[in-house]
Amino acid sequence: MAASELTIGFDADDTLWHNETIFERVHARYRTLLAHYHDAATVDRMLFATEMRNLELYGYGVKGFTLSAIETAIALTAGKISASEIQQLIALGQEMLAHPVDVLPGIPEILADLAPAYRLLVITKGDLRDQERKLARSGLATHFRHVEILSEKDVSSYAALFRRHAIAPARFLMVGNSLKSDILPVLALGGAGAHVPYPITWAAERVEAAPEASGRFFTLKSALELPGVIQTWAAP
Amino acid sequence: MAASELTIGFDADDTLWHNETIFERVHARYRTLLAHYHDAATVDRMLFATEMRNLELYGYGVKGFTLSAIETAIALTAGKISASEIQQLIALGQEMLAHPVDVLPGIPEILADLAPAYRLLVITKGDLRDQERKLARSGLATHFRHVEILSEKDVSSYAALFRRHAIAPARFLMVGNSLKSDILPVLALGGAGAHVPYPITWAAERVEAAPEASGRFFTLKSALELPGVIQTWAAP
Numbered sequence: 001m002a003a004s005e006l007t008i009g010f011d012a013d014d015t016l017w018h019n020e021t022i023f024e025r026v027h028a029r030y031r032t033l034l035a036h037y038h039d040a041a042t043v044d045r046m047l048f049a050t051e052m053r054n055l056e057l058y059g060y061g062v063k064g065f066t067l068s069a070i071e072t073a074i075a076l077t078a079g080k081i082s083a084s085e086i087q088q089l090i091a092l093g094q095e096m097l098a099h100p101v102d103v104l105p106g107i108p109e110i111l112a113d114l115a116p117a118y119r120l121l122v123i124t125k126g127d128l129r130d131q132e133r134k135l136a137r138s139g140l141a142t143h144f145r146h147v148e149i150l151s152e153k154d155v156s157s158y159a160a161l162f163r164r165h166a167i168a169p170a171r172f173l174m175v176g177n178s179l180k181s182d183i184l185p186v187l188a189l190g191g192a193g194a195h196v197p198y199p200i201t202w203a204a205e206r207v208e209a210a211p212e213a214s215g216r217f218f219t220l221k222s223a224l225e226l227p228g229v230i231q232t233w234a235a236p
Numbered sequence: 237m238a239a240s241e242l243t244i245g246f247d248a249d250d251t252l253w254h255n256e257t258i259f260e261r262v263h264a265r266y267r268t269l270l271a272h273y274h275d276a277a278t279v280d281r282m283l284f285a286t287e288m289r290n291l292e293l294y295g296y297g298v299k300g301f302t303l304s305a306i307e308t309a310i311a312l313t314a315g316k317i318s319a320s321e322i323q324q325l326i327a328l329g330q331e332m333l334a335h336p337v338d339v340l341p342g343i344p345e346i347l348a349d350l351a352p353a354y355r356l357l358v359i360t361k362g363d364l365r366d367q368e369r370k371l372a373r374s375g376l377a378t379h380f381r382h383v384e385i386l387s388e389k390d391v392s393s394y395a396a397l398f399r400r401h402a403i404a405p406a407r408f409l410m411v412g413n414s415l416k417s418d419i420l421p422v423l424a425l426g427g428a429g430a431h432v433p434y435p436i437t438w439a440a441e442r443v444e445a446a447p448e449a450s451g452r453f454f455t456l457k458s459a460l461e462l463p464g465v466i467q468t469w470a471a472p
Contacts, residue, residue, distance in 0.1 A: 057333045059365030063299040070306065071326050079319040083310045086322055090307050097293045128364050129295030129387040146400075151365040164382075 006234055007167050008114060009186075010144075011176030012124035012131060014198035015223075017138055018102040023065075024200055026092055030069060033085060037077050047072045048203055055204075059151050061127030066093030097130055101137040106224045111143040113227065118234075122147040123161065123174070125181070153181040155188050162189065173233055175226065178205040183217065192216040194229050242470055243403050244350060245422075246380075247412030248360035248367060250434035251459075253374055254338040259301075260436055262328055266305060269321060273313050283308045284439055291440075295387050297363030302329030333366055337373040342460045347379040349463065354470075358383040359397065359410065361417070389417040391424050398425065409469055411462065414441040419453065428452040428469055432459050 013019035030047065031040045038046075050068040058064025070089050073081050114120060122144050124131050131149045135141050146165065150157050162169060169190035176182025176196070183193035184207065193216065211217050218229045249255035266283065267276045274282075286304040294300030305325050309317050350356060358380050360367050367385045371377050382401065386393050398405060405426035412418025412432070419429035420443065429447070431454065447453050454465045 054330075057330055057365075058299060059363065063294060063303060063363075067299060067302060067326060067329065070322065074319045074323045074326075077319070079323070081319050083313070083315040083317050083319075083322070086306065086319070087310050087315070090303060090310075093303065094290075094293055127295065127299075128385065129293075132387050149364065151368050 005119075005171055006117075007119040007121060007165070007172045008230065009121045009123040009172065009174040009176075010111075011174070011178065011182045012122055012134065013126065014177040014200075015104070015175060015182070015196060016107055016122075016140060017104060017134065020198060020200040020202060022096055022099055023202070026096060029092060030073075030089075033088065034073060034076055034081075037080075043072075043076065046076055050075075052204065059127075060125045062093055062096045062130055063127055065096075066090065069093075097133075101134045103138050103140065104223060106222070108140065110223060110226055111140055114230065115143040118230075120144050121165070123150065123153065123158075123182075124148070125150050125153050153178075153185065155185040158185050158189055158191075173230065175223075177201070179211065180205050180207045184211055187211050187213045187217060192218075192233055194218045194220055194226060194233075196220045196223050196226070241355075241407055242353075243355040243357060243401070243408045244466065245357045245359040245408065245410040245412075246347075247410070247414065247418045248358055248370065249362065250413040250436075251340070251411060251418070251432060252343055252358075252376060253340060253370065256434060256436040256438060258332055258335055259438070262332060265328060266309075266325075269324065270309060270312055270317075273316075279308075279312065282312055286311075288440065295363075296361045298329055298332045298366055299363055301332075302326065305329075333369075337370050339374050339376065340459060342458070344376065346459060346462050347376055350466065351379040354466075356380050357401070359386065359389065359394075359418075360384070361386050361389050389414075389421065391421040394421050394425055394427075409466065411459075413437070415447065416441050416443045420447055423447050423449045423453060428454075430454045430456055430462065430465050430469075432456045432462070 010016060031043050034043050047069060050072040051065065054064060054068050058067060066089060070086055073089060111120065120143055122135060126149065128149050135147060148161055172186065172191040173194060174182050174186040174191060175194045177198040179195055183195050186193050195218065220226060220229060246252060267279050270279050283305060286308045287301065290300060290304050294303060302325060306322055309322065309325060347356065356379055358371060362385065364385055371383060384397055408422065408427040409430060410418050410422040410427060411430045413434040415431055419431050422429050429452065456462060456465060
């Protein structure tokens with residue numbers, strides 16, 4: 001197969017740029033705000049439960065996270081939290097949205113090398129405007145032929161994306177930090193996956209079992225190994 | 237030109253289904269909640285100012301509206317609003333997201349008639365998951381070849397969409413209730429626009445001047461006039 005026909009999809013948060021580290025810092029401030037009422041483990045557990053309950057309504061992203069954080073804080077304090085503390089949560093959410101984009105090491109050079117030879121896509125989920133803003137700020141946008149911001153990354157959404165872009169799964173490799181959202185659905189459809197773990201994984205993205213797909217699944221220590229892996233995949 | 241090559245874009249909120257009426261009911265409940273503190277006009281003015289200030293960060297949609305409503309309520313009550321009243325605002329937002337989809341009269345029949353002869357697209361803005369859910373619930377999804385949920389509807393986003401779908405502007409007609417978002421940018425690019433006003437227009441979508449574009453701009457009293465207008469446009 002001609003190299004020009006191969007498509008490589010990139011997840012965005014925690015694959016192209018840091019994201020979970022920002023959420024972690026916000027979680028720490030959230031625990032501090034509620035430390036008078038509950039221990040950190042309870043705060044974390046209740047916030048996560050609220051996020052999962054609201055996921056169907058809110059989808060992914062900072063705005064839904066902020067609303068769930070406010071809802072959880074009201075419940076955990078039995079309504080004793082003050083309006084000014086809630087305003088602090090709103091400001092935290094706005095800080096996250098306005099946060100500078102911190103691109104991961106090696107990514108600009110790797111994308112610049114790959115872009116002439118492959119069709120590169122961004123395939124991410126989250127708030128539409130937030131993801132567009134981060135891509136614009138990252139300085140990486142010119143390397144990508146298309147940007148797909150999905151409300152969910154599962155087998156049916158990848159299948160629809162393959163139809164939309166006339167992608168043959170056997171000629172598609174997905175690069176990402178989440179086995180659940182980036183790798184498993186693509187392997188299930190017959191594509192390939194390069195898993196680049198990020199130091200922190202959001203609880204909702206954790207899976208137990210490592211995939212088995214000989215010659216189609218690669219685990220990398222960092223994105224710096226990507227050029228070698230893509231060479232192996234592209235010319236088997 | 238062959239009819240099969242013609243593309244018709246449809247806005248969603250207040251074009252395919254009721255939306256602003258739901259926001260209006262929520263505004264009424266919001267004014268009631270804050271009636272102890274300020275008159276209705278002040279509440280409306282301050283909420284709108286917060287929404288506009290946050291638009292760049294939040295984008296369009298219910299989640300950003302809810303966050304702006306909370307922020308405004310805290311500011312307007314100088315922090316005296318209670319946590320349980322803020323919880324009511326969160327619940328209001330969730331009600332809006334879970335609201336049944338009320339399709340406008342004639343739309344299902346009109347789309348069913350047009351779908352075999354034209355390439356129909358949905359072109360809307362707002363929260364990704366919310367718009368996908370509304371389209372799924374509307375029962376109208378099967379009539380559309382593609383669904384485009386944009387973070388903004390302006391000249392550059394329509395131009396990018398035309399490139400993405402290889403649409404010649406002269407063969408494109410946009411149907412929508414907002415002159416600002418549905419009609420003016422499309423006319424500027426050389427396309428056609430069918431304006432179907434909705435009884436209420438959100439302040440951010442209001443424009444002063446009616447467009448002038450002979451043979452490419454149509455004002456309709458209701459969507460029921462659409463088949464006639466499309467016939468005029470398609471076979472000039």
